[in-house]
Amino acid sequence: MRKVVISMAVSVDGYVNALGGEFAPPAWSEDMDRWTEYLRERCDTLIFGRNTWEMMIRHWPTAEVAADTPEPQREVAKFMNNSRKLVFSRTQPDMSAWKNSVLAKGNVADAIKVEKAREGKDLAILGSPQMAQTAMRSDVIDEYWLLTMPVLLGGGSRLFDGHALRRKLKLLETRALDTGAIFTRYERVSGA
Numbered sequence: 001m002r003k004v005v006i007s008m009a010v011s012v013d014g015y016v017n018a019l020g021g022e023f024a025p026p027a028w029s030e031d032m033d034r035w036t037e038y039l040r041e042r043c044d045t046l047i048f049g050r051n052t053w054e055m056m057i058r059h060w061p062t063a064e065v066a067a068d069t070p071e072p073q074r075e076v077a078k079f080m081n082n083s084r085k086l087v088f089s090r091t092q093p094d095m096s097a098w099k100n101s102v103l104a105k106g107n108v109a110d111a112i113k114v115e116k117a118r119e120g121k122d123l124a125i126l127g128s129p130q131m132a133q134t135a136m137r138s139d140v141i142d143e144y145w146l147l148t149m150p151v152l153l154g155g156g157s158r159l160f161d162g163h164a165l166r167r168k169l170k171l172l173e174t175r176a177l178d179t180g181a182i183f184t185r186y187e188r189v190s191g192a
Helices: 028-044 050-054 071-082 108-117 127-138
Strands: 004-011 013-019 043-051 083-090 101-103 122-126 143-149 169-176 182-188
Touching: 004 043, 004 083, 004 108, 004 127, 013 143, 028 043, 028 122, 043 108, 043 127, 050 083, 083 108, 108 122, 122 143, 127 182
Parallel strands: 004 122, 004 143, 043 083, 043 122, 083 101
Antiparallel strands: 004 013, 143 182, 169 182
16 A cells, blocks of 8 residues: 655654745755655656645745756756645645646545555655655554755744644654755554
8 A cells, every 4th residue: 555654844843834835945965866766756646735735836836947946956847737636625725826736625635545545655745744644643654754944943843733633653764964854754653
């Protein structure tokens, strides 16, 4: 069965965005390209909350062909554009704004379980901290891929807000990137 992973950049002090909602994207490097390559190899479905999805459509749909997009980011754009995108929203955003986007039906747990049962690679929740928190409370997360950025934000939104279920995790991988970021990958320990 497919796995559901949370793939999220966080600050050293545990925030996924600052008080104003912004979070500077990580600096691009060869290590960052390898990190995104790992995501591209493992996942073919991306899960977003509406806010993050709307933020993403400002960049990715045109980045694949934009003259100023560096070549490694073109590959990421191709992946982002070709992947199935499951969007959770209480409103009816225009899914045609970004190809392969579909509006999730039903509650988070049920919709994700339906996606897990489909053929394909793993599913990744990208950004979307509120969506990720709902998925954690719904007990559907199998792995956590955290990219800890070398910055202190001092406030904002946290990924782990104290409302998630308590879970024991097993460290699968840790890697320091040339940008100063640290990638860690954890899996949920069954029965714990």
